[in-house]
Amino acid sequence: MNSVRPPAVAGAFYPGTSRALESQLSALLAAAGVPDARRPKALITPHAGYIYSGPVAARAYACLAPYRDDYSRVVLIGPAHRVRLRGLALPQATRFATPLGEIALDSDAGTALRRLRQVCISDEAHELEHSLEVQLPFLQRTLASFTLVPLAVGDASVEDVAEVLDLLWGGDETLIVVSSDLSHYLPYAQARRSDEQAAQTILDLAPTLNHQQACGATPVNGLLRTAVSRGLRPQMLDLRNSGDTAGDKQRVVGYGSFAFYAGGAEQADEQLAATEKTAEDNSAGTSLKKIEGNLLISIARAAISSQFGLHIAVRDDAAFLQQPGATFVTLKQHGKLRGCIGSLTINRNLIDDVRENARAAGFQDPRFPPLCLEELGSIRIEVCVLSPPQSMTFSDEADALSQLRPGVDGVVLEFGNHRGTFLPQVWENLPEPRRFLGELKRKAGLAPDFWNDRLHLSRYRVAKWAEPETT
Numbered sequence: 429m430n431s432v433r434p435p436a437v438a439g440a441f442y443p444g445t446s447r448a449l450e451s452q453l454s455a456l457l458a459a460a461g462v463p464d465a466r467r468p469k470a471l472i473t474p475h476a477g478y479i480y481s482g483p484v485a486a487r488a489y490a491c492l493a494p495y496r497d498d499y500s501r502v503v504l505i506g507p508a509h510r511v512r513l514r515g516l517a518l519p520q521a522t523r524f525a526t527p528l529g530e531i532a533l534d535s536d537a538g539t540a541l542r543r544l545r546q547v548c549i550s551d552e553a554h555e556l557e558h559s560l561e562v563q564l565p566f567l568q569r570t571l572a573s574f575t576l577v578p579l580a581v582g583d584a585s586v587e588d589v590a591e592v593l594d595l596l597w598g599g600d601e602t603l604i605v606v607s608s609d610l611s612h613y614l615p616y617a618q619a620r621r622s623d624e625q626a627a628q629t630i631l632d633l634a635p636t637l638n639h640q641q642a643c644g645a646t647p648v649n650g651l652l653r654t655a656v657s658r659g660l661r662p663q664m665l666d667l668r669n670s671g672d673t674a675g676d677k678q679r680v681v682g683y684g685s686f687a688f689y690a691g692g693a694e695q696a697d698e699q700l701a702a703t704e705k706t707a708e709d710n711s712a713g714t715s716l717k718k719i720e721g722n723l724l725i726s727i728a729r730a731a732i733s734s735q736f737g738l739h740i741a742v743r744d745d746a747a748f749l750q751q752p753g754a755t756f757v758t759l760k761q762h763g764k765l766r767g768c769i770g771s772l773t774i775n776r777n778l779i780d781d782v783r784e785n786a787r788a789a790g791f792q793d794p795r796f797p798p799l800c801l802e803e804l805g806s807i808r809i810e811v812c813v814l815s816p817p818q819s820m821t822f823s824d825e826a827d828a829l830s831q832l833r834p835g836v837d838g839v840v841l842e843f844g845n846h847r848g849t850f851l852p853q854v855w856e857n858l859p860e861p862r863r864f865l866g867e868l869k870r871k872a873g874l875a876p877d878f879w880n881d882r883l884h885l886s887r888y889r890v891a892k893w894a895e896p897e898t899t
Contacts, residue, residue: 432530433521433551437558441477442565446527452478453569457493459750460486466689467495469660470604470651472630473566474683475506475559475644479674481609481683485566487666487752488685492570492603499571499603501534503596505579505589505651506559506607507644513582515546516592517553524576526561528568534575537596541577544595546588553580559607559644567605574603581647586635589650590657597658606651608644610682616671623667623682624773630686631662632819651688660688664816666752667775720748721893724811727779728757728786732809735791736801744779753778756851756890757785758810759799766807767793772817772840772849772888782811810894812851814838817886825879829861837887841868843880848872852890 435444443449456478471488474481492499508517518538523530541547554560560578567574577596581589593604611622626641633656635649642648655662665685671677723746730740755778756770769788771781786809791798799807817840822828832839835855841848848871850864858864866876 430523431521432523432525433519433554435526435561436556437561438527441558441562442482443478444527449527449565450569452482453565456482456486457490457569459483460490466491466687467498467600468492468603468687469658469690470606470655470688472606472608472648472651472684472686472688473563474609474685475562475607476609476670476681476683478562480670480681481673483673484666484668484683484685485563488687489566489570491665491687496570496572498600500574500601501537501577501598502567502571502574502603502605503537503577503579503593504560504563504567504605504607505581505592505647506557506563507647508553508557508580508582509559509643510556511550511553511580511582513548513550513553513580515548515582515584515588517548517550517580517582518542519554519578520549520551521554524561524564524578526564526568528565531564531568531574531576534577537575537577540595541579541592544592546584547579547592550580553582554578563605563607571603581644584646584650586646586649586653589647590653593650593654594657597654604651604688606644606647608642608648610642610684611640611669612643612681613679614682616669616677616680619669619671619680619682620775623669623684624775626682627664627667627684627686627773627775628817630684631664631816633662655688658690660690663687663689664774667773672776672780720746721811721891723749724755724778724782724813725809725893725895727782728809728811731783731786732790732799732807733804735787735799736804738804749779750777752776753781754814754816755781755785756810756812756814757782757789758812758851758853759789760808760810761803761806766803767796767799768851769793770812770814770851772814774816778813808895810853810892812890812892815889817888820885820887822885824881825865828885829865832861832864832887834859834861834864836889838890839865839868840886840888841865841872842884842886843872843874843878843882846872846874853892 438444473485473488635652637645669680669682671680752774754771759767767789
């Protein structure tokens with residue numbers, strides 16, 4: 429018997445007519461660009477109303493554009509918000525509808541899933557569920573033709589979800605999409621901290637998220653568990669919240685988009701090589717990169733100057749400035765450090781990240797008093813754009829030290845509530861790895877000779893631009 433699950437949140441979470449919906453999707457995807465040339469096996473995307481989370485979701489779906497004809501099946505899994513549910517629920521319906529048309533469900537996959545103890549059939553669980561529905565128009569817009577396996581997740585274990593994903597994994601024809609928002613209704617600054625921690629957990633492939641960090645923690649953790657066994661590597665595409673998109677900053681909801689690629693360590697090596705090539709290009713001063721760097725420095729200086737009521741006109745419409753990025757802004761005065769603040773994870777676009785970090789470096793670095801107007805002319809600004817941190821694997825401290833590359837690696841150290849980072853520039857003053865790591869421990873609030881097997885290290889590369897030295 430054929431039956432259709434009609435749209436439940438069209439006209440609320442997204443436009444209710446095909447024309448308006450097509451228009452909004454086109455605008456969101458055009459603004460997102462194509463963030464990566466690789467084909468993803470899995471995505472994590474948010475599920476709020478499009479005016480709130482649409483720009484972040486679009487960053488994930490834009491990855492599919494070059495491969496729209498390659499996928500023929502989508503496994504879509506997200507949390508059940510409306511109905512108390514044990515396990516995972518398939519619908520009885522055979523088609524899902526949106527204003528863009530109907531999508532057929534994969535009946536063979538449904539038959540196979542019915543054999544699992546944790547899978548049940550429940551139209552009620554799907555009837556009003558928005559976490560899955562809001563993904564469908566994006567999929568219809570970015571893929572040519574596909575069947576759907578929609579699963580609402582209730583009270584289930586990580587192993588329950590991982591077993592389902594393993595069963596449905598398929599080959600290159602199958603795309604996995606996990607629907608999840610991040611923190612809910614926290615003040616802006618607190619939400620950012622929570623979401624950065626959740627994002628790092630995802631990037632570390634650690635299936636330990638809780639439901640305060642992500643409403644879809646259970647399906648996300650299931651994907652992370654499966655990603656480890658299947659050799660996938662994650663990439664963060666965007667990390668923002670409703671205070672960055674369309675809401676106020678008093679009570680915000682966090683959104684992140686992530687892509688997972690096949691390739692394991694080999695893929696990670698390729699990503700590192702690409703980062704190294706970018707750094708070489710920047711140090712060689714190619715004209716495009718030099719122009720970009722000079723603009724970032726100008727934006728940083730304008731942000732600092734505005735705090736004194738000095739308004740400097742700076743171009744802010746360059747396309748690359750709207751791309752997500754993590755930056756550090758360093759201030760030097762007569763060759764000495766005068767402030768340094770930055771972001772280790774991507775949580776906003778480049779222009780906003782540089783502006784906020786420039787202001788913080790000038791006026792909020794706890795190691796220095798706030799800048800005064802008389803100092804403005806003697807400050808030299810450096811802007812660094814960071815690559816995504818890569819976790820290090822080592823057997824002991826000696827092994828970790830042997831892997832560090834002086835002058836190349838920026839390093840993040842984490843142990844419990846202790847956290848610190850050194851940019852690659854710090855190697856200029858601490859060229860010996862043991863002393864470098866010892867001082868990083870000290871910065872994180874640990875003794876220089878401290879060691880524990882649970883200590884976590886990750887490293888990153890930077891592209892750096894700097895103003896000429898002042899005299």
